[in-house]
Amino acid sequence: MAPKNLGTITVDDPVVVITQPQVQAQSDAEGDTVASQTDSSASAKTEGSGKKTSNSEDKAGKPGTWFWHKMSGKVLFNRAVVKLQQVNQQGEQESQMLLQDGALDLALASDTLNLNLSLKTGAEQAEGQIKAVGSAHLPSVKGSLLDLMTADMEVTFTDVQVAPFLALAPAESSVPQGQAILTSELTVKNTEGGNLVLRGPITLKEVDLTGGFLAEDHPQLEQLAFELDLQRDEQKEWRLPELKMLSDFGSVDLQSSYGKQGLQAAGKGTFDLPVLLTQLPGLFKVQENLRLENGIASLAFELTEQNKVMHITADATVEDLAGRQNRQPFVWKSPLSLSLNGSMTGKEPEVDKLVLKADFLDIEGQGNLQHFTLKAQQILIKQ
Incomplete structure (x- = not known):
């Protein structure tokens, strides 16, 4: 019979290397995956060891217990390192330090798991740090972990440069590349029944991105800040009671939910048009001969999904528009x-009613991609 007390397992100087596969012209595989390997040069000191397998369901149909039930022990990782191995332009392998000085303290007792994790960013980056501290009460009886366990954790990112993590994305993906410094304090809570909450501020500073879904656009922002509140209820439906965004080009408030009825969302925002269009000219198809010097845009919208049909209501206003x-x-x-x-x-979009108004025009429209009609009530052109 396996021992209940595993004692303390200590691993010193572990190294994890993440290798990006080379892109091939033809591949029989459905998709490339990022392979990882662990440098086993670490020394290990073990005070007691053992493994307990879970009990299978008995003939009466009672669920078995998880292998960790009534088990206790501690796992310590010291001075852990995570590296990214890439192929440079000369076709040579080179490695980049992602994380270093990693320390993990993982303790299990009475079906309660306590975690304390800290990591520093690579030597070539600013002195960023990642920390995670929390605990989880694990279920003894087999079933859905998310529905049965309770957890409470604080995850902190301090001055973490995201550039090397963006580089993990495949070259053909829509993820942009560049730099930004991440700071965040997130709270993760899960209660029995599957109620999950992820909440906290997320701030990106010195944002400098291009490529991916940005294509040729190259936004450079001083700050992009979010206030996140994401929830999952007992019916396994996701809700976003509040998502606030504040940036150089404006602010946005968003609420949404996703469940059996589909997506429901509502939001409003205010935007500084000269800044927005200067940062993202390609996304908004800005003409090269147009330069805005002033202008504020306000937007409010609602999305409601019913029977796989998305219904859309939106109102937008542009004021104080000036430029060349x-x-x-x-x-x-x-x-x-x-x-x-x-x-x-x-x-397939269907416009029930489109209204465009100003002092000098009043236009209504309706239709779809095959047939669209416009009706002008008033168009005044001043010489």
């Missing part, structure tokens, strides 16, 4: 407003 086009100045003193009611089935 073909080096000629223009000023719109009156606000420009747009209202939209429509739906989306698959990739």
Whole structure:
């Protein structure tokens, strides 16, 4: 019979190397995966060892118990290192330090797991740090871990440079590359029944990104800050009661949920148009001869999914618009407003009503990709 007390297992100087596979023209595999290997040069000191397998269900149909039930012990990792191995432009293998000075203290007793983890970012980066401290009460009876266990954890990122972590994404992915410094304090809680909460601030500073979904755009922002509140309830439905974003180009408030009825979302935002369009000209298809010098945009929207049809309601307003086009100045003193009611089935949009209004125009439209009509109530052109 396996021992109940595992004692203390200590691993010194472990090294984990993450290797990025080379992109091949043809591959029989469905997709490349990131392989990892562990340098086993670490020394290990073990005070007692053993393994207990879980009990199988008995003839009466009672669920078995997990292998950790009534087990106790401690695992210590000291001076852990994580490296990324890549192929450079010359085709040579080179490694980059991702994380170093890792320390893990993992203790199990009375079905309670206590965790204390700390890591520092690589030597070539700023002195960033990652910490995770918390505990989880593990279920003794087999079943869904998320539904049966309780957990409470604090995860902290302090001045972590995200560049080497973005580099982990495959070259053909939509993940942009570049630099940003991450600071965050997240709380993770899970109660019996599967109620999961992830909450806390996330801040990115000195953002400098390009590629991926950004394509040729190259936004450079002083700060991009989020206030996250993500929840999962007993019905396994996800809710986002609040997501706030604040950046150089504006602010956004978003609420959403996703469950059996589909996606439900609502939000509002205010944007500094000259900053937004300067940072993301490709995304918004900005003409090269257009330069905005002033302008504030406000947006409010609601999304409701019913029977696989997404219903959309949106209202947008642009005020104090001024700039130059073909080096000629223009000023719109009156606000420009747009209202939209429509739906989306698959990739087929249907506009029930589109209204565009300003002092000099009043236009309504409706239709789809095959047939769309516009009706002008008023268009005034001043010479």
